[in-house]
Amino acid sequence: MSLFSSIYAERDAEIRSILTSVRCPSLQRVEEILAKSQSSVPEAPSLAELAELLQIGVTEGADEQVELLRAHTRKHWRAPSGNTLRYVSPIYVSSFCVDACPYCNFSALRKDTVRHRLSLDELDREIELVLARDARVIELVYATDPEYDTKALVRDVSRAVRAVENIEGGGVLLCTEYLPSETYQALADAGLRGIVQWDETLDEQAYNRWHSASPRKANFHARLDNHDRAMSAGLDVAHGALFGLADFRYDALMQVARARYFAEAYGRGPFVMGTARLKPIGGKELHLSTTVSDRAHENALTTYKIALPQAGRWLQTRETFEMNLRNLLDNDVFTYSCGDVQPGGYAQIKTTSIAGAQFGVNELERNYVDNELAKLGFKINYGWMSPARTLAAR
């Protein structure tokens, strides 16, 4: 099996070296970088060139460069009409967690969190409710809950697969902690199509600062090759960093390196890139030295698109709808309702207050979303999974 860990040290050194001397590019230099990727023989921007583009987001007075990048991505990936967004319905199954990520309300150390684990009847009910809302692509979401061994995960995935297998464009994704190869194989055999797992940060030192109190998640190296294990089992993957845990420029470049590695090793990249940014949880602000401004975040979104034109980005309900409307491009993933990011959220089984939610989100009404998207030439595709084995662009 090919492993990302075999190239990690080399990429880490390369990116750190690039970031020690990167400068904000002039307008002319930005035009040069963009022209290369649009020439008759397109050339993907190098990590050093992408670092220049990311630097724009943290440089005072570089407004013209920001607008040039935005105009470029809109010109190529946002038509006046006919843009499509892919919808994913997360169904939270358990909020019991042994880990202790300080940025998550499901952390075992948070004693006030209202927790719940869905019974099988409740899981079926949540699936029914999202299907009634037209959703066809379901993402089952778990915390690090020891109750969910391979057998239990296969059982849940099989139930969700049975519910969508005869619906055009339907499919099931899974968001869990890292798992062994045999489990991924069993899940793929049960009909799972892909995994969604954010790397948090691939800056090992920063990762260890955030996760050393987590009994399972503390293992940076076991997590590093998790996507390889899933891809080797035939699953597709979504990966991304949680911006705000480390220098976001490092994380964005490492995620691009990771996506390019997958394309080379497996003949397919991620089916979508995660773009999460650290947000308040439990109604409380986190004050951090690595906070990522709106401008830097939006600039990172455009940089991802320029770096990986085939991959959509997963724009987050953690962000405001206004921000998402500014940044959405054709083929992105966008979800306007996440079941209040807690188990039983669609049926309102326990509580839909922030006390039971994983983090704060902006839940939106469908009609409002549809109207606002239509004004910009977008519509939502609820059943976008192809029957083909592979979701990701080659």
Ligand code: SF4
């Ligand atoms: S981010 Fe995941 S592993 Fe960490 S505390 Fe939350 S649910 Fe648990």
